[in-house]
Amino acid sequence: ADLRSLADYERRAAAHMAPEVWRHVQEGAGREITLRENRAAFDRIGLLPRAMADLSGTTRIELLGRSHAAPIMLGPIAYQRLANPDGELATARAATALDTGMVASTLSSVRLEDIAACARLLAAEFARPAPPLWFQLYLQQERGHSLELVRRAEEAGYEAIVLTIDAGLKPSGIVLPDGVEAVNLAGMPRPRQTSTPGGAILLGTPLAAAAPGWEDLAWLRAATRLPILVKGMVLADDARRAVEEGVDGLIVSNHGGRVLDGLPSPVELIQSVAEATGGAVPLLLDGGVRQGTDVVKALALGARAVLVGRPQMHALAVAGMAGAAHMIHLLRTELEAAMAQLGCPKVEMLTPDRLVSLAG
Amino acid sequence: ADLRSLADYERRAAAHMAPEVWRHVQEGAGREITLRENRAAFDRIGLLPRAMADLSGTTRIELLGRSHAAPIMLGPIAYQRLANPDGELATARAATALDTGMVASTLSSVRLEDIAACARLLAAEFARPAPPLWFQLYLQQERGHSLELVRRAEEAGYEAIVLTIDAGLKPSGIVLPDGVEAVNLAGMPRPRQTSTPGGAILLGTPLAAAAPGWEDLAWLRAATRLPILVKGMVLADDARRAVEEGVDGLIVSNHGGRVLDGLPSPVELIQSVAEATGGAVPLLLDGGVRQGTDVVKALALGARAVLVGRPQMHALAVAGMAGAAHMIHLLRTELEAAMAQLGCPKVEMLTPDRLVSLAG
Amino acid sequence: ADLRSLADYERRAAAHMAPEVWRHVQEGAGREITLRENRAAFDRIGLLPRAMADLSGTTRIELLGRSHAAPIMLGPIAYQRLANPDGELATARAATALDTGMVASTLSSVRLEDIAACARLLAAEFARPAPPLWFQLYLQQERGHSLELVRRAEEAGYEAIVLTIDAGLKPSGIVLPDGVEAVNLAGMPRPRQTSTPGGAILLGTPLAAAAPGWEDLAWLRAATRLPILVKGMVLADDARRAVEEGVDGLIVSNHGGRVLDGLPSPVELIQSVAEATGGAVPLLLDGGVRQGTDVVKALALGARAVLVGRPQMHALAVAGMAGAAHMIHLLRTELEAAMAQLGCPKVEMLTPDRLVSLAG
Amino acid sequence: ADLRSLADYERRAAAHMAPEVWRHVQEGAGREITLRENRAAFDRIGLLPRAMADLSGTTRIELLGRSHAAPIMLGPIAYQRLANPDGELATARAATALDTGMVASTLSSVRLEDIAACARLLAAEFARPAPPLWFQLYLQQERGHSLELVRRAEEAGYEAIVLTIDAGLKPSGIVLPDGVEAVNLAGMPRPRQTSTPGGAILLGTPLAAAAPGWEDLAWLRAATRLPILVKGMVLADDARRAVEEGVDGLIVSNHGGRVLDGLPSPVELIQSVAEATGGAVPLLLDGGVRQGTDVVKALALGARAVLVGRPQMHALAVAGMAGAAHMIHLLRTELEAAMAQLGCPKVEMLTPDRLVSLAG
């Protein structure tokens, strides 16, 4: 009935998911300090509105050569069939209907080819181009398998590769129910942590060796012509180096607080990344984006666009494709309202001097 | 039974309103950060009392050429019949009985002429002048209609126009029950937000175009001889410009936290507005004023007077006209007690050096 | 059964008082920000212990020419028969048994002469001098009556007058039950607040005129040879002036958060008072003292001694004289433990460099 | 079933202990401000990860001439049979199985000789050296008895003496159930606090005189060739002096918040101790260590290793020896994961520049 914000979807979603799925989606690492910071960092930022501004403008942005209707994308979320039987297909349809970019995960529960085809088909019905589709890559233990994924993404028409670097050693969470699996990885070996009493636990094991390193980035850079974005880089020095290594974009992210508890919010870090990279590549940000004012704040701090994570699962669980589409629409409406109320009807007007720390 | 503070009225009021009305009155935008800040900002300020001061003094102030018994006014609140069948008439009687200024809303549920007449009638009974009555203007889509409202307010004896600039794009909240409507606007078209899938949502639509701009202020300035106050201006630069454009006062307000979540409290902003305008026009403040010490703090920070919003609805709901009058009396009594305990029995003694940040 | 701290007495006391008495004892003014600050300010202060110090020492202090077993006194609390039928007599016996100074209130529910006699009698039984007894004075509307109280206190052997200056305009709280009254004031008129609609509320009324002023202090100074302490002074300037006017001590207090909500804690203010008065007179402090470490902190910040307020009522309600005595014993034991654990076995070792702000 | 973190053990343990034992284990002194600070101080520290680092490394460290598999030890906890019938024997077996150092308490509920023998026996079964065993010393009222304990520890093969200096005056908490006692102290007199009304409470009593002083440290230094660590020293000056007096290590600790409420967290203090001692002796830290990231933070601030306290009791209560072993394994696994995710696979890479204050 009353679904007027992403928070409403979240509240409602609990009842639409099995408890262990709900927990899996919501949880953060450790004591969930980073998870809470992701929200708190937004909430600490105040907004300073210009009065009586002219409100002609648009949310449209350019990103890697494509036009996006708004600076909002759907971030990579694994196993979307946990939330809804249609899984990533529902998401792809919603993204297409709302002309919103989508990042498909390596761990999607629908084949990456099918996701892309689904978007293209619906776009054709609407007689519009498909929305920007990117493929999120988790490196596989064998480079051959990673390459295979990249080639398949290229074939399927994905327009960029998002290399996620921060979750290599994240313990796998949920036990997947029947029928939900990492279909893209059929036939590829999955790493697992083993330890003998007294022996090495993690450091110096094959698992650690398989975590993505700079040489992997160089390899990937050489392996594909698609733009590459690195997701999970938060420090200025690393970002600068990544740019030197030829990446086309960075997603400042702490993986939604799911990996290393204690990481600051991307909101706290993006300005130093922006200074270090000096506009050489676009910066995106995710983590805790739940309302229009969050998007405004992220952009004012240097993000070209934001990605939303969990809200996709909430909306899918509550109302499938329609829910996901409505969720995007709500967020975009809020963004426009926030820009208008702030007296900044154009994204380039969103500058740090519109922000202030809230004291309390 | 035990109604000894505005907080008591608020607590009691919940039981006297339909749940959706209660929610409508109480709610803030978004995550209600600004709503909470409005209170928290007051609570963070400590008071430093002079000991054993002489306590002869008064709360009386001058404002736009009129004398007010205390630096407290009733701010514009729409649809007061939601709280009590007599609505704005009850408020007007209470204001008259307690000799307190009142700002009638464009969206009053009693005709602006009837509100003014009611105050004048009761004042005559008391053989006193009516209290200062101001008219709060929401610009209408057609200037003709806005002008009509101004002319009616002039005719009815309102002594100032309060142009509210911060709520142009506020989504309408509640569904009004039968018999409660914007009677002043009978026959005028109401704006509404529409959006086609893929089309513009807000920015660049007629709705955005209708939001008040500087040219509207200039028009209004030319259209009436009444003093004009702008309500909802919070930045120093805008305030300076408004003064240059000829406004006679400013109400530093974030609309009770109901519009753009993330705005700082007026309490945090008024000093910079005061510096920017250098006393050229009186500053008023609203948002979260609930007790005598809040008035003291606002005045010490540069406000000439404060307005109370929601407490009107609470008091009306609990006890109609008598409630509203009692509420005003409580607040004025608290103000006098606070001034006495602070050793500052005159409003001009309320200076920033009486204030200190509370650490905790 | 398990009464091992003042907090235990407080928890237990609720069940031993009528609800309105409990509320009366516990409550603070307004939103109880000052009440909470009184505790929070102590809690924010950290302690830095010297390791392996020599622990020979004592808590004994000199104050206005008398030796006190510990820097802890029982502050003035009105109407102690609200908590226990024996009221102030029980307190006086406990004070005597534990050799602890006591301040009797003008509003005691046992005659000031009877309180003093009771202490003296028990002291004689113990073959010890009675503990220091001070009389707390609320100025009466007629100076004659105030003088009468002072003379009676002198006669009865009180050793100092505590002039409370911060509660002149505090609205009277509780309705006293039968048999509990201000027996010292029999036959004297009590002030009350009256206001006519539209007329003066407080400022400029006789009630305000009766609040204590500097001329009253001068009068009192001339009227008695007893040492005078002023209770309720918190600002450096006022304290300096009071010293010039000949007071013998100051009690830095906000009346337990019961008068002006928004006052900082005495703990936050005492250092500036200490600097302003430069040791000319002893400073005492009350408000929120509940455990040994609080005493340590107050002394390190410049207090010569502390007073406890509400804990008297809690202990009286739970176990009468025995409770009050046990309460004092617990606090003194905790004080000694805290001094020992801090490596500061003498009061003069308690200096600001033993303190640190706690970050969290 | 679901025991995946130390927090899980803690949560579960409540149901496995008698309520008074649970309270005894969990409680802190006073209002438990220090207890909470011990956690809060860790939680306030953020982590700044290097991206895509090489992850070959190890957690192994050298300490007092011995190699430890990880910078984690089991701190001294009295009366472990309160948690499990096997008490310290279960702990010793877990320590041996996981090759983790253990500190046996003077107040162990199993004889110190039996603890050491048990570890040695199991180590022999594993054909490995026993883990480092240290003996924690509480000074006895007679030096002869203290010396006896030291000699017995030397004989039994303990490799260091940990002199705890901060709990001399801690009131004994729990009433020990039948069969749990301080078996090491059989035949030695136990100090107890006594006070006569009006007499000395603590300061200047024999109890205070028995608290450890610098002369006791000198005596101990002369009495044994074993390395001596002092536990409970938190100030830079004292630490410097202790080093001059010949101690071999310091354990920065506030006794788990159980002694003097108001002490800052060791996490807040260790950097100044490290500066003062300039690496002359290894620093250890305990208090609130519950997860891998806590260890990382402690090491980055200057600790060579950490000790865990209460988690031993939680794990023993839930699952005895297996629980304790699992608890150690969980913590070490988390430590490795944290180091990997931080891009610091070697302990010497854990430097202060990996840390940042979290704003919220």
Ligand SMILES: Cc1cc2nc3c(=O)[nH]c(=O)nc-3n(C[C@H](O)[C@H](O)[C@H](O)COP(=O)(O)O)c2cc1C
């Ligand atoms: C259930 C779930 C699954 C996720 N799966 C992936 C994934 O497969 N690949 C990836 O790069 N990030 C993944 N993430 C991280 C998200 O892309 C994103 O960084 C994060 O959710 C953003 O925070 P938010 O959920 O607060 O919006 C996942 C997050 C969640 C909650």
Ligand SMILES: Cc1cc2nc3c(=O)[nH]c(=O)nc-3n(C[C@H](O)[C@H](O)[C@H](O)COP(=O)(O)O)c2cc1C
């Ligand atoms: C129910 C409600 C209706 C309001 N209607 C109006 C209005 O019609 N015009 C206007 O300028 N402000 C309106 N406001 C804002 C108030 O004038 C005022 O800015 C705000 O309530 C002050 O905060 P307070 O409620 O915390 O005192 C309204 C506020 C509330 C709560």
Ligand SMILES: Cc1cc2nc3c(=O)[nH]c(=O)nc-3n(C[C@H](O)[C@H](O)[C@H](O)COP(=O)(O)O)c2cc1C
């Ligand atoms: C129930 C009650 C009655 C009091 N009566 C008096 C009084 O008669 N005279 C006075 O100077 N202060 C009075 N006080 C204030 C106390 O002396 C003291 O300043 C305050 O209680 C200290 O704070 P604490 O209660 O947190 O220790 C009273 C306080 C309470 C709680």
Ligand SMILES: Cc1cc2nc3c(=O)[nH]c(=O)nc-3n(C[C@H](O)[C@H](O)[C@H](O)COP(=O)(O)O)c2cc1C
């Ligand atoms: C139940 C209990 C018993 C303890 N017994 C001792 C002891 O006998 N000797 C000692 O030096 N410390 C003792 N301690 C303190 C611990 O060694 C350690 O400093 C503290 O528990 C560390 O904090 P943590 O529990 O948060 O890890 C004890 C602590 C607890 C909780």
